[in-house]
Amino acid sequence: MAQPNQGSRWCTRAFWQELMQQLCLRGKKRHESGAFLLGHSRSAQVIHAVYYETLDPNVYARGIVEFNGSRFSELWTQCRTLQLSVLADVHTHPGSARQSESDRGHPMIGRCGHVAVIIPSYAREPWALTRVGVYEYTGGKCWATRSAPKLNGDRLEFS
Numbered sequence: 001m002a003q004p005n006q007g008s009r010w011c012t013r014a015f016w017q018e019l020m021q022q023l024c025l026r027g028k029k030r031h032e033s034g035a036f037l038l039g040h041s042r043s044a045q046v047i048h049a050v051y052y053e054t055l056d057p058n059v060y061a062r063g064i065v066e067f068n069g070s071r072f073s074e075l076w077t078q079c080r081t082l083q084l085s086v087l088a089d090v091h092t093h094p095g096s097a098r099q100s101e102s103d104r105g106h107p108m109i110g111r112c113g114h115v116a117v118i119i120p121s122y123a124r125e126p127w128a129l130t131r132v133g134v135y136e137y138t139g140g141k142c143w144a145t146r147s148a149p150k151l152n153g154d155r156l157e158f159s
């Protein structure tokens with residue numbers, strides 16, 4: 001079941017701050033908000049976010065993330081164009097960063113080693129890294145809980 005370890009996924013502190021602001025803004029403090037996090041698999045650095053509603057305008061129709069699977073082709077097209085891979089996904093929750101039943105049962109990318117990040121309080125400030133949830137998909141609708149993201153210099157490591 002083990003997959004090649006991509007190493008710790010990370011982004012710069014500035015990228016993370018922009019991501020948190022965007023998720024908060026896009027969720028309007030009223031509904032969940034999320035994105036696929038793209039980067040180079042070799043460096044494991046996340047450098048680009050593809051926000052769900054840019055692929056599926058109805059993704060938050062019921063307040064939670066319900067991504068239409070037929071919209072994945074557009075994501076793969078963007079990955080090819082940018083020559084990047086999906087390194088993780090991220091979405092907000094109104095309360096805590098615990099995975100919901102639906103999060104556990106429906107991984108955005110059903111591949112072992114895929115990482116899902118959950119941001120509490122609709123990504124409203126202040127952002128406490130210790131409250132962020134990081135989960136790694138281990139297959140068969142099972143997940144391993146990883147430690148919260150850590151700041152290492154200018155590098156924010158989240159798995």
Ligand SMILES: [Zn+2]
Nearest residue numbers: 091093100103
């Ligand atoms: Zn969720």
